[in-house]
Amino acid sequence: MPKKYPFAPIHHTLTNVLTDHNLAQLGDAYTNFVYSLAESSLKHKPTGKKLKGALLAQALKKANLRKHLPSRTNTHALADAAEALLVYAWLHDHITLQESVTTLQKGKNTIEALAQLLTTAKDRIKLS
């Protein structure tokens, strides 16, 4: 169990991570903070920016993670899944805030960068 955040759930399948609604709630706050930091770096001044659900959903598909969710899952739930995965990897110390921010700044656009971040998270949590 993670020492820093003992409330972090431990899941044994990727689908369980992606469909954890509690994780998605915290993941929303996490993702917006990481995205705001990345945008601040880009603009060379502090700023706050919310990530649109459609972008998260598209990034999840691009990262080839769509198949781990039921076929009828809607865009909102796909975005939740992405947020859940990102914060799960962070809570379990598989990625730092700093690396997440740096990864988000790379890629030719936000969807590509998010897809890369999701792939990194997925690979490191070692669940299938």
Added chain:
Amino acid sequence: MPKKYPFAPIHHTLTNVLTDHNLAQLGDAYTNFVYSLAESSLKHKPTGKKLKGALLAQALKKANLRKHLPSRTNTHALADAAEALLVYAWLHDHITLQESVTTLQKGKNTIEALAQLLTTAKDRIKLS
């Protein structure tokens, strides 16, 4: 200049920190993430929760920081000021995310805990 976040402004007075609207924008994302982590610890499961502006404004007054802002400053701007100070201290490595979360969990209520966090931030950035 902070190595990790070179976009972080360097201010020479506390009033300049408290009235920096760019900082307040990033501070909003920071504060909601910290508060969500503290609430998650309290509930023993991940959750997301937004801090109400009125609570932040009251905490700023309780921390005796009201006097550093113009007398006509409204509640919204007081909340912005609190968020700006909290993220400024974090960006400049005066407080960690972990310590912020722990501090927020203490105190007999959210306003008291926030006031303590603001006081810690103010003391450590060493500006008046």
